[in-house]
Structures are given as C-alpha cells and as structure tokens.
Amino acid sequence: MAALLLRLSLRRCCLPASRRLLSNSLPASASAPATAPGSASALAGPQHQPLGYGDAEQPEVNLYDKNPEYHGFSSDPVVDVWNMRLTFFFGISVAIVMGSVFVYYLPDHGMRQWARREAERQLKQREAQGLPPIAENYYNPEKIILSPSASE
DSSP: OHHHHHHHHHHHHHHHHHHHHHSSOOOTTTSSOOOOTTSHHHHTOOOOOOTTSSOOOOOOOOHHHHOTTOOSSOSSHHHHHHHHHHHHIIIIIIHHHHHHHHHHTSOOTTOHHHHHHHHHHHHHHHHHHTOOSSOSOSSOTTTOOOOHHHHO
C-alpha cells in the first residue's frame, strides 16, 4: 500500500521535473557563444534564468473535459479510477474490518468478565460450605462507626 502510494506520488510530482532535467535540450543561454574571460558580461556572472522561468506558457487543461468522472488522483482516467478504488477499499473497508477486529480483541479493562467468574466461584464455594449466598451482615457491624445523632 505504501509502496503504491509512493510510486503514484512520485509519478505525479517528480516525473515531469525529471523529464525536463534529463532531456537533451539545453536552455537558450547555454547554446549562446561563450564570452571572452575579461569582458564585462563574463564578470557579471551567468545570464540564464532558473528552470521554469521564461518557458512558454502552457494552456490550462480542464481535467473534467478529458475525464468527466475525475476523482482528483491522476489526470489519466484509468489510473484515476483505480487509485480511487484502491483508496476507498483500503481506507474504508479494511479500516472498518481491522478496526472491528481490534476492538473485539481488546483486553477486558473493566474486569467485567473476571468479576463474573469470581462471583460464580464464590457462590459455589459458599453453597459447598452450606452458607447462604450472601451473608446477612455483609460488613462487620462492630467495625461500622455511626455518628451520635444517627444512633438516637
């Protein structure tokens, strides 16, 4: 998945720049005749502009004219549809399925299952000893300290 996204982003961003850099065509200033080493123009430094400046204006292309179902992933209609399908499949379907499995297998942080098992074990133990399931005085009444106003 990551390799696919990296390859697609490289194709989208870096490929046009690499084609321009690797092409055999030279800028106009590079094909101009060299100046003499002592002349004023040679001392002023190179006179060419950075790549991308001064290039011919490219007309804007409306991608919706070429591909009416443009999803924003690529200008090629086939690649655009496949990128959209892969993105939604991995982003939605796999995330929901894997997220559900992850939540299902989370540990019991509330200790509800343990509390249920322990209660059943205590009940079986009390029944085996012949005691009632719950004692009449759950807390020892001698250890409970009451305020004087409550005893009156």
